[in-house]
Amino acid sequence: MQLLDKACKILGVPADMVLREFGGYFFEFCKRSGYDHMLRTLGGNLYEFIENLDALHSYLSLSYQEMNAPSFRVEKNEDGSMHLHYYSDRRGLCHIVPGIIGAAALDFFNIEISMEIINQTEEEERTGKKEHIVFLVTQNPVFSYKERNEFSSSQYLADSEKQIENQLNKEDFEKAKNTIRDKGSSVCPVKKSHWKTIRGIITLGKGKLLRGFDPVYPKSLWIDTKTFCNGLPFHLVFDKELRVKQAGVSIQKIVPGLQTMGICLDHYFSIVHPEVPFNISSIQKFINSQFVFQTRREMMPESWKQRPMLELRGQMIWMESLQCMLYLCSPLLRTLHELEERQMHIADIAPHDVTRDLILLNQQRLAEMELSNQLERKKEELRILSKHLEEEKKKTEALLYAMLPQHVANQLKEGKRVEAGEFKECTILFSDVVTFTNICAQCEPIQIVLMLNSMYLLFDRLTTVHDVYKVETIGDAYMVVGGVPVPVPTHAERVANFALGMIIAAKGVQNPVSGNPIQIRVGIHTGPVLAGVVGEKMPRYCLFGDTVNIASRMESHGVPSKIHLSSSAYQCLKYKNFEMTERGEIEVKGKGKMHTYFLIRNKTASENEIMGRPMKDSDSGHESVQSFHDGRTETIPSCHQPVTQIQPEKDQTPAIAMKYIDGPTDAQNSLRRNQAKIADLTGKTYDFKSDRSLHGNQHADDGRHPLNQERVKPATGEPQIRNIRSNFCTLL
Structure with missing residues (x-):
């Protein structure tokens, strides 16, 4: 009723008019909702239509058990009008009835009706309803254009009427007319023309009187x-x-x-x-x-x-x-x-x-509904299982991609053969723990596992910071590579910064024997390698070539807590703002004499940048991070006690990738995805020259290769960083 009041105020019309219009709209809504055929078959005239509304409501109550429908009762009057009794539990809605009945009369029976309230009472004790409204219903026919033209031909109709009256017996005529009237084809007072009545009782084309239906009853009931x-x-x-x-x-x-x-x-x-x-x-x-x-x-x-x-x-x-x-x-x-x-x-x-059939049909319907519900439940279960399967698939893929490069893992999943690929320049790093054999001899195996796990967790975090690829770990040995499987120009800088981070991170891991921070040796070498997958069971992405051997020798001939560089690695880092010192010539097993160097620090990057921690205001881009001798005070556990490795709180923050000149930007990430379809996934040769020609904006005709050409010093005395764009060869 509040909605009705608001509508009346906005429209500026009385409530009965709003309800009447709503009744007409509700009738059209019911027709559009699929009840048109059902409503049309309720009765052959308006009286029968209203008389069967309660039966319709009774049927609908089977589907809508909470429905509280109004009740209708209709009475014929001698003059052809009707009294419509309307009973409802809801007060104030009686004006909807003229709108509904009027729309139905016009649509189904082509008549216009007028309805007026002649009595309004409350008869709660008698009917259980709170409101009882009595409407007087009268009607007028709505003639079509064709019918109006027929009435306009008065002269022709008059002559026809006279001829038919002469042919019909007066008694039969009156009887037929009364029969048509009593059949209720028009239950309300309508003034019909004489010709309209005659035409209604004549079988057109046959000229015979269509007498009204008179049922025949037996003289006695022939049933016991x-x-x-x-x-x-x-x-x-x-x-x-x-x-x-x-x-x-x-x-x-x-x-x-x-x-x-x-x-x-x-x-x-x-x-x-x-x-x-x-x-x-x-x-x-x-x-x-x-x-x-x-x-x-x-x-x-x-x-x-x-x-x-x-x-x-x-x-x-x-x-x-x-x-x-x-x-x-x-x-x-x-x-x-x-x-x-x-x-x-x-x-x-x-x-x-038909109750027998209804029970059996409804039982079949209930069985079908139960089957449908079971299918819906199974569908929901399958959806949940599919969701869980997708989550497990993502976990499996994440684990697989942690063991193999993504493009290699995808080819193996598709059953394809992964061909070995040549990388003309990359940087390889090896590291191991000093006196690891002695530590193993004096400690429990679980202590060794805990020590290595805490150290490798810190190293793995650094691989994310500097975007280098972890090849494998064997015991205390840790191997990473830069520029493989995705070639990048800054592979040497990335591995060098990773090595600096390893030295810093190792200080947070205690030696379970002495309680002091552990010491590691690090060796780095730059050169060409061949990379590919070997084996079918537990396949591994391995690197082959002399570059791997030399990098291993740099580590084994290194000094504790120092980063040992080969001459080729030194040449790659020479003009990249790294402080390095010359070690001189040393005898290398299997290689003879080699000129080597030590990496001391990065001149421009702070410790937080190298470790992937959030930057602090006090951090200066020019201060050194090579504070290798600034030890942390840790509780020294006995070698006979379980070791609990405690990581510094600042290392538990999310890793922040260090920025490089060829680092990915948003635009480059989009370019990577677009180039994924043309990327070489077969492991063919990757070199910077081909990358430059692929991206189109590098000096492809330069003719010089980082390994094969001697590096040219800048004209000025200060080392300068080359301005090189990203040269990713996307492998997805």
Whole structure:
């Protein structure tokens, strides 16, 4: 009602007009919602349409059990008008009725009606409804353009009328006219032309009088009482005092008290619908409605009182000659379960009663609904399993990509053969723990595992910071490579910064024997390698070539807590703002004399940048990070006690990638994805010259290679950093 008040204020129209228009809209809405065919078949005229509205509501209540529909009762008047009785629990909505009925009359029967309220009362005690409205319904036909043209031809029609009147017997004419009027084709006062009446009772083209239908009744009822009660097992006959005169055999079986003729019907039944008092006058007023009776629990045998009460639904027929009421009904049952609860069987229902079919069809529908629900539940279970499977797949892929390069893992998953690829320049690093053999001899294996795990976690974090590839770990040896499997120009700088970070990170790992920070040796070498996957079981991405051997020799011939460089690695870092010192010539096993160097520090990067920590205001881009001798004070556990490695709090923060001149930007990341389709996934040769020609904006005709050409010093005395763009050869 609040919505109605707001609409009236906005539109500036009275409430009855808003409700009437809403009624017309609601009728159109019902038609569009799939009820058009059902509404059209309710009756052949407006009287029958209104008379069957309660039956429609009764049917809809099977699907919408909480529906509280209004009730309609219609009465014919002698002048052809109607009295429409409207009962509703909702006050103030009666003006919707003219809108609905008017729209239905115009759409279905091509007539215009007028409805006015002639009485408005509240009859809660009598009907159970709070509002009782009586409408006077009158109507006028709506003629089509063709019909109006027929009426305009008055001269022709007059001549035709005279000819037909001369041919028809006056008595037959009057009788036929009265028959057409009584059939109710037009139940409201309409002024018809004489020709319209004649045309309605003549079979056009045959010239014979179409007499009204007169049923033929036998002189006596050709059915005995026993057959009638067996053939209609659910029926009741009662008089004005509600005394039972006759009952069907099935009702007698369900309500044994009805076998005593003359008992009062209201002692054994109550009226569920319509909500009227149980007396003959109320029943006669709602005789066009479907009546639902329910057995009274207190009148049932003691052993039956636990059963659900039976409901009967049917129509009332008043027998004027006998002054009795006939109730033709059927049990109101929907499923076989309800039938079994009342200890009934299909055989108790007459074969001609469609209730049998409705129960079986509804049971089939319920079975189909249950099957549909099961399918929905299985579908939901499959969706959840699919979601979990996708999560597990992502975990598996993440684990696989941690063991192998992504493009190699994808080729192996597809069953393809991964060919070895040559990389003309990359930088390889080896590291190991000093006196690791002695530590293993004096400690428990679990202590060694904990020590290595804490150290490798710090190193793995650094691989993310500097974007280098971890090849493998064997015992205390840790191997990484820069420029493989994705070639980058800054591979040497990345590995050098990674090595500086390893020295710093090693100080946070305690020696389980002495309690002091562990010491590591680091060796770095730059050169060409061949990379590929070897083996079928537990496949590994391995590097082959003399570069690997030399890098291993740099580590084994190194000094604790120092980063040992070969001459080729020194040449790559010479002009890259790294401080290095010359070690001189040393004897290298299997290689003879080699000129080597030590990497001291990065001149421009702070410790936080190298370690991938958030930058601090106090950090200066020019201060040294090579504070290798600044030890941390740690609790020194005994070698006989379990070792718990405690990482510094600042190392537990998310790793922040260090910026390089060929580092990825947003635009380059997009370029990577677009170039994924043309990237060489077969492991063919990767070199910077081919990369430059691929990207198109490098000096491809330079002719010099970082390894094969001597590096040219800048004209000035200060070392300068070359301005090189990203040369990623995307491998996805």
